[in-house]
Amino acid sequence: MAKHNKKEVYWRCKKCGDEIYWNTHKKMIMCKCGALGVDGCEFYVRLIGNESDREEVKRVKTHGQSNPKGK
Numbered sequence: 001m002a003k004h005n006k007k008e009v010y011w012r013c014k015k016c017g018d019e020i021y022w023n024t025h026k027k028m029i030m031c032k033c034g035a036l037g038v039d040g041c042e043f044y045v046r047l048i049g050n051e052s053d054r055e056e057v058k059r060v061k062t063h064g065q066s067n068p069k070g071k
Contacts, residue, residue, distance in 0.1 A: 010057040011038050011047065019057060 009022040018031035020038040028039040028048070037048030047054065 006061045008059045008061050010059065011036060012055050012057050013049075014053050014055060 010019040011022065012019045013031040013033060013036040015035045016031050016033035018033075018036070020029050020031065020036065022038065022040045022045050023042065024038055024040050026039065026041045028037050028046075030037045030048075035049050035053045037046075039046040039048070
């Protein structure tokens, strides 16, 4: 049986460390310091804030379990 891996994308604020999942179901989610905002759905992702204050984090989800904090 083949393994089914799914990539999940989060956006991390470099100022406060908050991570926000890309699919927010069309609701703007702000990090706790307010430097990063993410608004997304299956059709788009809108990012608010300076590019230098955020980074993309990709994780692999295997068999229904997420890979927390890249471990």
